[in-house]
Amino acid sequence: MTEVPARPAGLRERKKAKTRAAIREHALRLFQQQGYAATTVEQIADAAEVSPATFFRYFPTKEDVVLQDDFDIVTLAALEAQPPELSPVAAFRAAAMEAFNSMSEDDMARFAETTRLTLDVPEIRARALEELRRTTEVIAAAIARRTGRNADDFAVRNLAGAIIGVIMSATMPWQAEFGTDVAEIYHRIDQALTHLEAGLPL
């Protein structure tokens, strides 16, 4: 799912993609070996054989190396394809399942690692809110499209907020549960959406 569109046209584009992949790969490896904070940008740049300045040309911050979430893009694409008779939450739940099932082994591994870092490292966990906000907007837009409403509609936005909220509560580490298993994370998200669909009964 992270793959580039087969033939990225020019040689220049392919080189850029390769550089980007190399930086991310070495960064994730170093994070895993030494920890996030203990790894400097200079080390990553050295390992990827670029200059530190180049690192920042590809990733605006050190955190952004981790915060590449193609998953929501795939989910949103699947959401568009869901039958219109499904309720928004049900459609979203089905789309999330499809997205999970479409992941390759490599995707799973990378997803597991980035998820672990997102939950573990405070700096990255903080940045995740930005992603959540962005994702909320996209979900709201998708719901609006499905229901023929305006994306600015208060009810639509509120529903999108609730969806993100329950996913967040299901994903964030509560106690010391180190559930980094991708399948388990998906299961928790599924449960949360099912519960929301039922009206959040206690």
Added chain:
Amino acid sequence: MTEVPARPAGLRERKKAKTRAAIREHALRLFQQQGYAATTVEQIADAAEVSPATFFRYFPTKEDVVLQDDFDIVTLAALEAQPPELSPVAAFRAAAMEAFNSMSEDDMARFAETTRLTLDVPEIRARALEELRRTTEVIAAAIARRTGRNADDFAVRNLAGAIIGVIMSATMPWQAEFGTDVAEIYHRIDQALTHLEAGLPL
């Protein structure tokens, strides 16, 4: 509501509280005058007449000067006092109203300023997720207490997540709405909770 318990015992404690207040006051003033990023810790320290090192003794990061939210503490206290026959969401809504009404002029002003900064400055907005997570846990605990359930209960946590989610969607800046008015923010939160209470109908 930010006031210290009348008599903070020793002279040393009072001095510390005064230093802390001075730092925060000058910091917020400078942020308002020059903007957040344009204000350095050194300037704040100079204005508060302490050394930069001392600044970091009181606030672990520059962002933490803004992220002092006594509001949720007051809300939670009010939540405990709500009659048990109210549903969790209704009780929370009533508690939020009480908390807003109990704020003094100074509290309102400071709350407005910190809210503005929280919404405007990316760095602070990012850090807010940590606060949200913490708040979610506290809300879950309160709901659990009200309903005689366990705080680890999945349904309880999920409901707390939904509450935080709709508040987030109602509070976060969507378009270019600069609604920093405290009363308006409260109104949006109230609307969101009402909508959640009704089952999020479209």
Added chain:
DNA sequence: TCTAAATTGATAGTGTCTCTCGTATTAGAG
């Protein structure tokens, strides 16, 4: 092949935040 644009590295910063150590201030006991 030639030219313009894009990518890169090198360098020199700025600012947040940490650590250490010597000094000064306070709390509590005698």
Added chain:
DNA sequence: CTCTAATACGAGAGACACTATCAATTTAGA
């Protein structure tokens, strides 16, 4: 009131993320 043990403070050095500039190299397209 005095002495002593904590505790807060300032000063300085330094690590590291990140920015800006400029020259050199590489590529795209004619």
